[in-house]
Amino acid sequence: MKRVVLVTGHYLASKRKAGFHWLADAYWRAGWEVIFFTSAISWLSWLQRNYRMAYPILHEAKTLRWVQPRLGSYVWFTPWHPFKVPFPGGNQLLRPLFVRYGDLPLGEIDSLLPEVDLFIFESQPSLMLFERFRQRCPQARYVYRVSDDLRLLRSSHPVVLEAEARYAPRFDLISVPSMTLLQRFTHLPQAVLQHHGIRKDLFDRTYTNPYTGPWEAHLIFVGVSHFDHDFLEKASLLMPRWAFHIIGPIASLPQRENVIAYGEMPFEETVPFVKYADVGLATRSGSPLTASLTDSLKIIQYTYCRLPIVLPEHLASARPHTFPYRPGDTASIQAALLAAQRFDRSHIVTDDIYSWDELATKIAGD
Structure with a gap:
């Protein structure tokens, strides 16, 4: 049985259904084992009153919860995660801390990484995990499913933009849902326009x-x-x-x-x-x-x-x-x-x- 890990900022049980939810559903219905890895969520999210904190995030933190056979939810809740600091000098001040985000303890999911067939990353701070996952599972297929222009997100700290620039050329596929976003990756031969799908059924x-x-x-x-x-x-x-x-x-x-x-x-x-x-x-x-x-x-x-x-x-x-x-x-x-x-x-x-x-x-x- 194949295993896919979707590395995203979304929460599996959220009412707000994004493309990553539907990809998870598609792989699950196709017989894959699916792990929905929620990241970029921390005590800072709680302070910001992020909508995801309305769900049992703290209770589920770093626990692989099987919501159905072959469908798991893993919330990588960390002490902090990178974000753009809204005051002068703040980004540089916190850089030494934020640059370590990809090295924070993963918890129990770490033992499953060597047996993953497919990793799909979203446009968010968890791109900083790319090298770590690659070392743990070099044989897997790595896909960057671009969801946003990180340069335009108010939350994007420079270390996240640097991670995207550093790792994008190393993905096996860069899957882009719009022509506008594709323009950012035309220099990379593995960048392909792939519009969103829908649940036709x-x-x-x-x-x-x-x-x-x-x-x-x-x-x-x-x-x-x-x-x-x-x-x-x-x-x-x-x-x-x-x-x-x-x-x-x-x-x-x-x-x-x-x-x-x-x-x-x-x-x-x-x-x-x-x-x-x-x-x-x-x-x-x-x-x-x-x-x-x-x-x-x-x-x-x-x-x-x-x-x-x-x-x-x-x-x-x-x-x-x-x-x-x-x-x-x-x-x-x-x-x-x-x-x-x-x-x-x-x-x-x-x-x-x-x-x-x-x-x-x-x-x-x-």
């Missing part, structure tokens, strides 16, 4: 339509960050007979009848809302960090459900079913909404969308 099921009421159209946003509040303020006024459904921990939404907030919910429960919507919203605020979201997991899911997509100009792409607006411009917002609502959804092409199973196979090199 979930989206192909028949569900009860969750939408009710007298609304002429239902628009859906699903996400956790970088929400363009001004767009919703203007759009919900412009289109009073359209319902704007917002799923995620988004605060300070307009208090209007046609703005319906659901808060955060398990991914599986969001699927019917996407499947039965009329328009998908990828309305992200203008931050350098959002540039890589042109090929986000949510855009892939909207596309698979053949939804026209409204998004800001900085996320514009060649997809013919995307309709960009100029942030803050009322006329532009209205034009994008109307064009999306009128678009013939039968023209949306879905043949090039991976399932997570297909992507997992490509990443494994099978």
